[in-house]
Amino acid sequence: MAAFSWFTGFSNSVLQSSLTLNMPHCGHQEVDHFFCEVPALLKLSCADTKPIEAELFFFSVLILLIPVTxxxxxxxxIAQAVLKIRSAEGRQKAFGTCGSHMIVVSLFYGTAIYMYLQPPSSTSKDWGKMVSLFYGIITPMLNPLIYSLRNKDMKEAFKRLMPRIFFCKK
Structure with missing residues (x-):
């Protein structure tokens, strides 16, 4: 499964990059974005980008919506199986484990789907920059925090730290 994921991602990247970089670029050659992604590069082209945008949309549906589905x-x-657990403590522990994963999946897929499955001109450039920054940098930075908060010692340390940060007395 990992090899299939790597192969699919690599193939998609090579295909999208080669199609995008072969487009004629005229005018300014500066990418107004944090990352050199296909949607940002398409904005530099002076040719009709509709076919490549349609292809990007199609592959984004495959690569994003199929896995999240x-x-x-x-x-x-899993929820059906967890609800069959007799003890409330067991259900709570199972839902806690699944909840952390669902938060991470929602953050990553939610922002990636928003970024790639929308018409290119429907939002401002700055909003696209913020969303790509969120799924590219902030979500991976939050992963350790989200997963470590399941640890009882980390929860206690976090509870002690928060009042010091927000209610600091001089």
């Missing part, structure tokens, strides 16, 4: 279906089955 499979994840949601599997979590539906």
């Amino acid at each position: 499979l994840i949601l279906i599997s979590y539906g089955f």
